[in-house]
Amino acid sequence: xxxxxxxxxxxxxxxxxxxxxxxxxxxxxxxxxxxxxxxxxxxxxxxxxxxxxxxxxxxxxxxxxxxxxxxxxxxxxxxxxxxxxxxxxxxxxxxxxxxxxxxxxxxxxxxxxxxxxxxxxxxxxxxxxxxxxxxxxxxxxxxxxxxxxxxxxxxxxxxxxxxxxxxxxxxxxxxxxxxxxxxxxxxxxxxxxxxxxxxxxxxxxxxxxxxxxxxxxxxxxxxxxxxxxxxxxxxxxxxxxxxxxxxxxxxxxxxxxxxxxxxxxxxxxxxxxxxxxxxxxxxxxxxxxxxxxxxxxxxxxxxxxxxxxxxxxxxxxxxxxxxxxxxxxxxxxxxxxxxxxxxxxxxxxxx
Amino acid sequence: xxxxxxxxxxxxxxxxxxxxxxxxxxxxxxxxxxxxxxxxxxxxxxxxxxxxxxxxxxxxxxxxxxxxxxxxxxxxxxxxxxxxxxxxxxxxxxxxxxxxxxxxxxxxxxxxxxxxxxxxxxxxxxxxxxxxxxxxxxxxxxxxxxxxxxxxxxxxxxxxxxxxxxxxxxxxxxxxxxxxxxxxxxxxxxxxxxxxxxxxxxxxxxxxxxxxxxxxxxxxxxxxxxxxxxxxxxxxxxxxxxxxxxxxxxxxxxxxxxxxxxxxxxxxxxxx
Numbered sequence: 001x002x003x004x005x006x007x008x009x010x011x012x013x014x015x016x017x018x019x020x021x022x023x024x025x026x027x028x029x030x031x032x033x034x035x036x037x038x039x040x041x042x043x044x045x046x047x048x049x050x051x052x053x054x055x056x057x058x059x060x061x062x063x064x065x066x067x068x069x070x071x072x073x074x075x076x077x078x079x080x081x082x083x084x085x086x087x088x089x090x091x092x093x094x095x096x097x098x099x100x101x102x103x104x105x106x107x108x109x110x111x112x113x114x115x116x117x118x119x120x121x122x123x124x125x126x127x128x129x130x131x132x133x134x135x136x137x138x139x140x141x142x143x144x145x146x147x148x149x150x151x152x153x154x155x156x157x158x159x160x161x162x163x164x165x166x167x168x169x170x171x172x173x174x175x176x177x178x179x180x181x182x183x184x185x186x187x188x189x190x191x192x193x194x195x196x197x198x199x200x201x202x203x204x205x206x207x208x209x210x211x212x213x214x215x216x217x218x219x220x221x222x223x224x225x226x227x228x229x230x231x232x233x234x235x236x237x238x239x240x241x242x243x244x245x246x247x248x249x250x251x252x253x254x255x256x257x258x259x260x261x262x263x264x265x266x267x268x269x270x271x272x273x274x275x276x277x278x279x280x281x282x283x284x285x286x287x288x289x290x291x292x293x294x295x296x297x298x299x300x301x302x303x304x305x306x307x308x309x310x311x312x313x314x315x316x317x318x319x320x321x322x323x324x325x326x327x328x329x330x331x332x333x334x335x336x337x338x339x340x341x342x343x344x345x346x347x348x349x350x351x
Numbered sequence: 352x353x354x355x356x357x358x359x360x361x362x363x364x365x366x367x368x369x370x371x372x373x374x375x376x377x378x379x380x381x382x383x384x385x386x387x388x389x390x391x392x393x394x395x396x397x398x399x400x401x402x403x404x405x406x407x408x409x410x411x412x413x414x415x416x417x418x419x420x421x422x423x424x425x426x427x428x429x430x431x432x433x434x435x436x437x438x439x440x441x442x443x444x445x446x447x448x449x450x451x452x453x454x455x456x457x458x459x460x461x462x463x464x465x466x467x468x469x470x471x472x473x474x475x476x477x478x479x480x481x482x483x484x485x486x487x488x489x490x491x492x493x494x495x496x497x498x499x500x501x502x503x504x505x506x507x508x509x510x511x512x513x514x515x516x517x518x519x520x521x522x523x524x525x526x527x528x529x530x531x532x533x534x535x536x537x538x539x540x541x542x543x544x545x546x547x548x549x550x551x552x553x554x555x556x557x558x559x560x561x562x563x564x565x566x567x568x569x570x571x572x573x574x575x576x577x578x579x580x581x582x583x584x585x586x587x588x589x590x591x592x593x594x595x596x597x598x599x600x601x602x603x604x605x606x607x608x609x610x611x612x613x614x615x616x617x618x619x620x621x622x623x
Contacts (some may be wrong), residue, residue, distance in 0.1 A: 047524050073527040086521055100529035100541070151530060191570045250487035 001059075002155055002187050006043050007052035007233055008036075015039050015211040016053075021155070021187035028190045028202030030235065035208045037191040038083075041157050044189065045080050057155055074103070079148030079207035083160040085140050087132035093119060093143045096127040100151040118146040122180065135163040138173040145180055156181075158190040162197050171347070173220040175265055178349060195235040196272055199223060200349045207231050232302060238273040238317035250348065256314035259290040266350035275308060275320035277345035281338040282329055289340035291315075297335045300326065311339055393597045396456065401598040409576045410584035411602060417492065417580060418560035421499035425507045425556050430549060433511035434541065444557070448512075455505040462501050463569025470497065470570075494571035494579050499560035506559050507552035514548020515541070554614045558607050 002021040009015075015036035021027045029037040042048040044055060046062065049070060055063040057078075062071045079100075087096050088309065094115050101111035118130050122142040132140060141161060147157060161177060162170050178201050180307045181188055192198050197221035198205055207215040207222065215227040223239050226232035244264045245251035249269055253257065258271060279285075285292060295313030302308075307326045321331075321340065394401065401407065435441065436448055454462050469476035470488040481487055488494050522544055526536040542549065564582040571578040573587060581603050588596040 045524075045528055047527070073524070074530050074532060076528075078528060080525065082521065082525055086519075086525040088371070088522060088525075088540060088543075090546075099531070102524070103531040103535055147529065157528075312484050 002044065002055075002057050002189065004040070004044055004055045005053035006040050006055070007037055007050060008048060009051055010039060010042055011046070013211055015043075016206060017211070017213045018053075019206060021189050021191070022328070023187055024185065025204065026181055026188045026190060026202045027204050027206060028192055028198040029206050029208055030195060030198045031236070033193060033207035034210075035083075036211045037193075037208055038159055040208070041080075041159050041189065041191050044155070044158055045078055046071060046076050077151075077154040079151060079153035081141075081144045081148050081156070081161050084155065085087055085132075085144035087135075087143055087147070089132055092129050092131060093124060093135065096132065096143055097147045097150050100147060101231045104151055110190040115150060118150045122146045136169070138169050138176070138259060141165070141173060141177070142180075145177070149184060154186045156186060156188045158186055158188065160192055161190065162192070162194065166247055171262065175349065177201065177350060193236050195223075196274070196347050198235070198270055199237060199239060199270075200347065205235065207234065213302055228233075231306070233306075236308065236318065237322075238275065239277075240271045240273070240315070240317070242269060243267060244269060248343075252313045252315065254295065254316070258315070258341075259343050260346045260347060260348050262348075264348055269348045269350055272347040272349075273317060273345060275318045277341055278311075278317060278319035279340050280319055280321065280325075280329060280331070281340070282310065283338065285338055285340055287340070288342075290343040291341045291346075292338060293340075294336065294338050296305045297331055297333055297337060299333055300331060311337075317337070355481060387454055389597065389600055389604075390557040393601050394594045397594065398598060401595055402602065404595065406584060406588070406595060407599055407602070410579055410581045410599065411497065411576070413492070414580040414582075414608075417495045417499055418503075418557050420496045421503055421560040422507075422553050422557045423506040424500045426498070426549070426553060429504050429507040429552070429556075430511055432539065432544070433508050433515055433552075436508070437515035440445075450618075451508050452505050452509045453510075454502050459498075459502050459563065459565025460569050463498060463566035465484070466494075466497060466501060466566065466570040472495075489570050490572045490574065490578060492571075492577060495567055495580060495620065498566040498570045501562050502563050502566050503556045507556040510552030510555060511545060511548050514545045514552070517548075518544045551614060554610055558610060561607060 001023055002019065004019040006019065007016050013034070013036050017040060018031050019027070029040060030039050030172065039048055040101075043050055050063045050065050052065060054061065054066070056152065057076070061067070061069045062076055073127070088099065090101065094112060097118050098111040098115035101114055102108065106114070116125070116128060119125055122145065124139060124142055124146070127135060127139060132143070135143065141164075145283065162174055165173055168324070174197060190201055202219060205217060205219055205222045206213055209230060215231050217223055220239055221316070223235050223237050226236055240252055240258075242250040242252040242258070247256060247263050248260050250258045250260065250264065250269055259349055260271070293313070293315060294330065295311050295315070298310040298312040300307055300309050302323070305322050305323070309321055309326070309331060311317055311319065432451065436444055457583070467474060467489060469475050472478065472481050472487060472489070477488055488497055502623045522540050523536050531539070563580070564584055564586065567578070567580060568583055572578050573583050579587070581599050585596050585599045585603070588599065
């Protein structure tokens with residue numbers, strides 16, 4: 001179990017946060033760029049010494065400025081997946097994965113044999129001899145993950161593991177990453193600026209703004225009850241629960257059904273929808289959006305330069321519009337509207 | 352796509368500012384013309400017999416072996432020095448860098464004299480060593496290597512340092528998170544990632560050592576077969592045996608070009 005009280009001053013950033021991550025738990029640090037998420041991760045890895053506070057892993061102190069304790073990065077039982085993976089460019093995928101085992105004293109043939117097994121587990125057996133630059137983004141990420149877990153670390157750290165991928169591969173890699181992460185036994189700490197990544201991958205969210213924690217809780221708790229307008233803006237995603245009803249259809253508890261673009265990952269699923277992806281109309285819309293329903297407006301709430309519109313009815317979600325659009329549609333509480341969401345804008349994951 | 356490109360666009364051929372081409376041509380001509388003038392005096396018909404004379408073959412063999420040895424020595428200590436300059440925050444780094452670059456701008460004859468005062472028979476270190484072991488660095492093949500290393504190493508250090516600065520140090524962080532010791536990181540990550548710069552630095556160092564004259568003649572003398580490298584042989588024969596001097600010069604030009612031309616692209620190629 002990780003306990004980290006992190007105090008670091010770095011230029012304009014003054015990071016002061018307290019984190020915990022239990023074995024088997026996936027914790028996501030979510031926040032805007034420059035909030036200090038990556039610095040927190042680097043501190044846990046020993047790449048950024050603490051100015052104050054204390055980091056322990058399984059009750060072993062790793063960094064404690066008060067007592068002068070500092071365990072060097074190489075001696076910490078951690079695995080680290082970097083934002084752009086940082087696979088060693090002159091080594092094959094196999095040698096990249098074997099590197100950590102070699103560093104921890106395994107014999108060359110033994111290290112390579114184990115690395116081969118890891119690549120196979122991650123579906124990369126055919127790419128063992130490939131140089132990193134020939135791998136796709138998703139493959140490179142799996143090699144990086146295999147490299148990080150091959151040394152059997154107690155704690156896995158992931159810095160923006162999906163940021164280097166383009167939008168289309170991101171969807172499939174995210175589902176895959178979730179599957180791989182759940183097989184890891186230790187604690188996992190994940191940094192992302194993307195709320196969808198956070199709710200799909202994590203058991204618990206920690207929202208960091210300007211070096212401070214502003215909210216923490218399960219994805220459902222944080223998204224349904226954002227502690228501040230800022231958190232609402234950041235993680236104000238609609239999360240709906242339902243059951244698979246056919247290969248690409250989800251039936252919600254209210255009886256409404258939603259159509260998704262990709263085959264569902266399981267029976268019991270959660271659906272995430274960004275408020276920006278919901279469009280509203282005064283008249284039955286024409287067009288290709290697969291999910292269209294009629295409902296009434298429950299409430300409107302101004303949030304900076306946007307208006308958050310909560311919808312009543314069978315699909316209880318929030319839409320985000322510009323004030324101009326709200327005026328043009330003459331929206332008010334109780335107004336009847338048509339809502340549409342494209343199938344590709346629904347992100348589903350197994351609960 | 353109707354979107355306009357926002358980044359800087361490459362200037363098409365017609366956009367080159369007009370004075371650039373003729374001025375660039377003058378620069379090339381200024382280097383090429385004297386070399387061409389030299390080449391047109393080369394006695395091509397007698398070249399075979401000229402190049403097989405002991406004076407020439409001895410000088411060629413000595414030059415190539417001592418340049419290789421000096422490059423090897425420079426790699427051994429110069430790459431670690433470049434790493435220290437690029438990756439540590441030791442106080443006095445600027446002073447160390449200035450000191451190491453000094454032989455690049457110093458007249459080589461001053462370097463040769465300094466080497467004599469350090470390693471000569473009555474030198475600061477050379478004296479005690481000679482008195483106790485009888486070993487004398489100057490006026491031997493070791494003296495040639497010492498002089499070459501002194502003058503050529505800065506080229507390697509500077510090139511490798513800039514290569515290390517350009518390389519992404521986060522790969523070293525990645526290696527550390529995998530449990531690698533500092534030595535393993537240096538050996539398996541830092542050096543391979545800086546390989547293009549190290550190769551380029553070694554080539555520049557080798558080419559500079561091959562052409563070294565001033566420090567060598569001052570510190571190692573001009574003894575055929577022992578310390579007389581090609582530049583020294585050229586200087587010696589220029590007055591007495593002009594045809595041999597031309598043949599030696601041609602050899603120097605050919606050998607240097609043969610090393611520099613293929614390396615140019617490798618040097619410019621990006622790392623991964």
